[in-house]
Amino acid sequence: xxxxxTFIGLTAAAAMAAPxxxxxxxxxxxxxxxxxxxxxxxxxxxxxxxxxEEKLGTSIAxxxxxxxxxxxxxxxxxxxxxxxxxxxxTWNSPLTTVPQVQDVAYSLDSFTPIASTSETAYTxxxxxxxxxxxxxxxxxxxxxxxxxxTYGNDGIGGTMQLAAERIFQAKGIDAVAIPFGGxxxxxxxxxxxxxxxxxxxxxxxLPYVExxxxxxxxxxxxxxxxxxxxxxxxEALGLADKETLLWRAILGPKxxxxxxxxxxxxxxxxxxxxxxxxEFLATKGEVxxxxxxxxxxxxxxxxxxALAEVSKALGL
Amino acid sequence: xxxxxxxxxHVLSFGPLTAMIGATLLGVFIGALPxxxxxxxxxxxxxxxYSMDPLVALAMVAGIYNGSMYGGAIPAILLRIPGTPAxxxxxxxxxxxxxxxxxxxxxxxxxWSSAIGGIASAIALMTMGPMLARVTLFFGPxxxxxxxxxxMASVAVMVGSDPVKGIMAAVLGLLIGxxxxxxxxxQARFTFGQTWLLGGLDLIVVLVGLYALxxxxxxxxxxxxxxxxxxxxxxxxxxxxxxxxxxxxxxWLRASGIGIGVGILPGAGGNIAAFLSYNAAxxxxxxxxxxxxxxxxxxAAAECGNNADNAASMIPALALGIPGNVVAALVLSALTIxxxxxxxxxxxxxxxxxxxxxxxxxxxxxLIFALGGAVATRVFAQFQRLPGVLLVxxxxxxxxxGVYVINGRAIDLWVMLAAGFAGYFLEKVNFPLAPVILGxxxxxxxxxxxxxxxxxxxxxxxxxxxxxxxxxxxxxTVLVIVWPLVKMVRRRRKPAEQ
Numbered sequence: 160x161x162x163x164x165t166f167i168g169l170t171a172a173a174a175m176a177a178p179x180x181x182x183x184x185x186x187x188x189x190x191x192x193x194x195x196x197x198x199x200x201x202x203x204x205x206x207x208x209x210x211x212e213e214k215l216g217t218s219i220a221x222x223x224x225x226x227x228x229x230x231x232x233x234x235x236x237x238x239x240x241x242x243x244x245x246x247x248x249t250w251n252s253p254l255t256t257v258p259q260v261q262d263v264a265y266s267l268d269s270f271t272p273i274a275s276t277s278e279t280a281y282t283x284x285x286x287x288x289x290x291x292x293x294x295x296x297x298x299x300x301x302x303x304x305x306x307x308x309t310y311g312n313d314g315i316g317g318t319m320q321l322a323a324e325r326i327f328q329a330k331g332i333d334a335v336a337i338p339f340g341g342x343x344x345x346x347x348x349x350x351x352x353x354x355x356x357x358x359x360x361x362x363x364x365l366p367y368v369e370x371x372x373x374x375x376x377x378x379x380x381x382x383x384x385x386x387x388x389x390x391x392x393x394e395a396l397g398l399a400d401k402e403t404l405l406w407r408a409i410l411g412p413k414x415x416x417x418x419x420x421x422x423x424x425x426x427x428x429x430x431x432x433x434x435x436x437x438e439f440l441a442t443k444g445e446v447x448x449x450x451x452x453x454x455x456x457x458x459x460x461x462x463x464x465a466l467a468e469v470s471k472a473l474g475l
Numbered sequence: 476x477x478x479x480x481x482x483x484x485h486v487l488s489f490g491p492l493t494a495m496i497g498a499t500l501l502g503v504f505i506g507a508l509p510x511x512x513x514x515x516x517x518x519x520x521x522x523x524x525y526s527m528d529p530l531v532a533l534a535m536v537a538g539i540y541n542g543s544m545y546g547g548a549i550p551a552i553l554l555r556i557p558g559t560p561a562x563x564x565x566x567x568x569x570x571x572x573x574x575x576x577x578x579x580x581x582x583x584x585x586x587w588s589s590a591i592g593g594i595a596s597a598i599a600l601m602t603m604g605p606m607l608a609r610v611t612l613f614f615g616p617x618x619x620x621x622x623x624x625x626x627m628a629s630v631a632v633m634v635g636s637d638p639v640k641g642i643m644a645a646v647l648g649l650l651i652g653x654x655x656x657x658x659x660x661x662q663a664r665f666t667f668g669q670t671w672l673l674g675g676l677d678l679i680v681v682l683v684g685l686y687a688l689x690x691x692x693x694x695x696x697x698x699x700x701x702x703x704x705x706x707x708x709x710x711x712x713x714x715x716x717x718x719x720x721x722x723x724x725x726x727w728l729r730a731s732g733i734g735i736g737v738g739i740l741p742g743a744g745g746n747i748a749a750f751l752s753y754n755a756a757x758x759x760x761x762x763x764x765x766x767x768x769x770x771x772x773x774x775a776a777a778e779c780g781n782n783a784d785n786a787a788s789m790i791p792a793l794a795l796g797i798p799g800n801v802v803a804a805l806v807l808s809a810l811t812i813x814x815x816x817x818x819x820x821x822x823x824x825x826x827x828x829x830x831x832x833x834x835x836x837x838x839x840x841x842l843i844f845a846l847g848g849a850v851a852t853r854v855f856a857q858f859q860r861l862p863g864v865l866l867v868x869x870x871x872x873x874x875x876x877g878v879y880v881i882n883g884r885a886i887d888l889w890v891m892l893a894a895g896f897a898g899y900f901l902e903k904v905n906f907p908l909a910p911v912i913l914g915x916x917x918x919x920x921x922x923x924x925x926x927x928x929x930x931x932x933x934x935x936x937x938x939x940x941x942x943x944x945x946x947x948x949x950x951x952t953v954l955v956i957v958w959p960l961v962k963m964v965r966r967r968r969k970p971a972e973q
Contacts, residue, residue: 354931
């Protein structure tokens with residue numbers, strides 16, 4: 160498309176005009192996002208890309224490749240050259256959850272972990288007139304009424320559903336999962352009373368908690384979340400090991416130069432902790448959490464293993 | 476009222492105003508070029524605006540969105556190639572009008588209808604936004620199922636002379652719609668191990684192939700080496716007959732209402748709005764058989780309907796924080812980047828910005844009156860003069876570029892080519908193409924909704940018709956199917972009585 164061509168042309172020209180003292184990066188970096196434009200991952204990545212452009216002194220072209228819960232973008236990206244000019248901004252689900260339910264061509268080894276950026280918990284919320292309010296009572300109510308309540312989630316076998324099912328399995332709870340296309344659609348059906356429980360990201364439901372229309376008994380992080388007063392973290396419920404988070408990271412294709420990885424990880428660390436980015440994250444209920452290189456690889460692997468256990472139990 | 480006068484003073488300053496004019500023009504071009512679409516343009520432009528005044532950024536969104544919905548009508552009328560999915564219905568009567576030398580008139584009607592639809596929609600957004608947003612919450616999976624079925628029932632009515640072929644075309648669309656990951660079970664269907672099929676076939680890719688390639692091939696068949704001289708270009712103004720414009724008013728009112736109604740429902744879109752408006756106009760007409768043969772009412776209904784969807788689709792996004800389509804999601808993401816939290820508090824949190832954006836949706840609709848007509852007839856209509864040997868490759872290149880940048884992968888070009896040959900073949904054997912696209916859009920919506928509804932009701936089918944809104948929708952669907960039959964029977968009986 161002409162617009163994009165001009166845009167890339169201009170930025171390429173700008174990159175060429177830059178002095179040649181730094182070897183990397185000396186041209187436009189392409190950042191693949193495995194989700195459509197306008198969603199949470201997209202917005203976070205685009206905002207971060209602005210800061211990275213400044214710090215790296217090069218431009219970043221964004222390519223949205225949605226579909227398949229992120230697996231389409233991940234499969235396409237794994238074939239990129241590991242020269243540092245192809246990066247992948249994703250949330251954890253395409254790497255740790257999707258492979259549990261889909262027969263995907265990639266594995267964790269197909270990527271070079273660079274750095275995680277931010278994280279947030281999922282939450283389960285009910286309408287203000289729901290009989291119970293606290294996290295412990297909420298789980299007891301669900302346990303006492305097997306099959307009575309429906310909860311909306313982001314998609315079958317998605318991280319949100321697995322996050323909820325990990326808790327439910329530990330407590331022997333049977334709730335009916337209703338998969339929707341995303342947190343917005345879940346919210347619509349929750350507000351309209353079509354499902355009893357909202358399951359999804361905090362930022363989407365937050366305005367309705369503030370207005371008193373909804374209350375959230377539980378978050379899926381071990382610790383409490385300051386933005387959601389009254390919601391129990393899992394540690395308080397004795398389920399600290401069932402923590403499941405939504406988090407975001409930047410990766411490269413397999414076999415990247417370790418020096419480039421380290422340099423990028425440090426720049427990402429700086430950008431994520433830039434006050435403007437921290438403030439932006441706060442509006443979405445997210446906090447910065449930078450885990451770099453091999454430590455990030457280990458985090459991905461342990462989450463992958465934990466979720467494999469749940470999805471096996473669910474028969475997915 | 477103060478809310479809007481205050482916002483208006485901000486909107487009418489230099490930055491937003493130039494952005495609106497520029498973006499509306501740009502939008503018309505984007506809409507007019509097959510393959511390029513507003514979603515792509517807005518997704519590309521929006522990040523560039525993160526550091527700008529948000530009202531300027533939103534002015535650009537409003538301009539591109541409204542401009543492109545009209546722009547799609549230009550190639551639909553002139554070449555029978557819909558510029559966007561929402562302008563398929565415009566080809567039905569727009570192209571026959573152009574074919575008999577009324578291109579200029581058809582473009583005028585499209586321009587006015589787009590502007591009127593956009594204005595009506597913006598007014599609905601400004602006056603009833605939060606209230607209408609609450610209404611959308613009553614629509615659960617069962618209701619969405621009926622909306623999809625209602626849409627499909629309308630297909631049955633519009634297939635023309637040969638219903639069997641129409642239904643076969645719709646089934647083809649339904650089948651294409653099943654490709655990809657099933658959202659309710661997580662299973663991949665009909666992907667044959669191909670990763671690129673997991674997301675299903677992209678609507679725009681199929682649309683460009685199916686709809687743009689056959690007319691291009693037909694142009695190529697003509698082997699036209701010379702093109703038209705200025706005098707041969709049949710743009711002569713066919714004057715409006717007395718009362719003809721007044722006759723369009725009921726169509727505009729109906730189409731605006733339908734467009735707004737479809738627009739406020741998250742997940743439905745301009746293409747459905749245009750089809751339903753077209754269909755309603757046909758059903759209301761005294762002479763339904765004149766539709767599809769160049770009836771100005773058809774152009775008016777389709778174009779008014781697809782623009783009326785625009786501002787209305789922002790209602791659930793702005794008032795509830797629930798984006799109904801990608802453009803609304805992009806607007807929400809722009810607001811978040813500027814530090815605003817979408818949701819019920821947005822109107823109080825930043826009235827200048829929200830009010831301003833609504834004013835911009837209104838003003839850019841008005842701008843279509845001024846800019847649309849001139850651009851369409853003075854610039855785009857001249858393309859018709861290009862000799863076929865130039866026009867054919869030009870359109871082909873535009874199509875390929877447009878399709879490639881959607882996902883940045885070459886395989887989509889092959890999908891487009893395959894869809895194009897399928898479309899060419901289907902046209903040769905007189906299959907209507909519109910039901911294919913509608914099947915692709917509505918099939919997944921119907922399937923997912925009914926399965927969700929049954930999950931919620933624990934498998935109880937009666938809940939599909941016992942909820943108040945779903946019962947009404949079911950009844951209306953039956954009516955849409957039966958009404959044309961009743962009319963037909965009555966018409967046949969009349970001559971018999973004489």
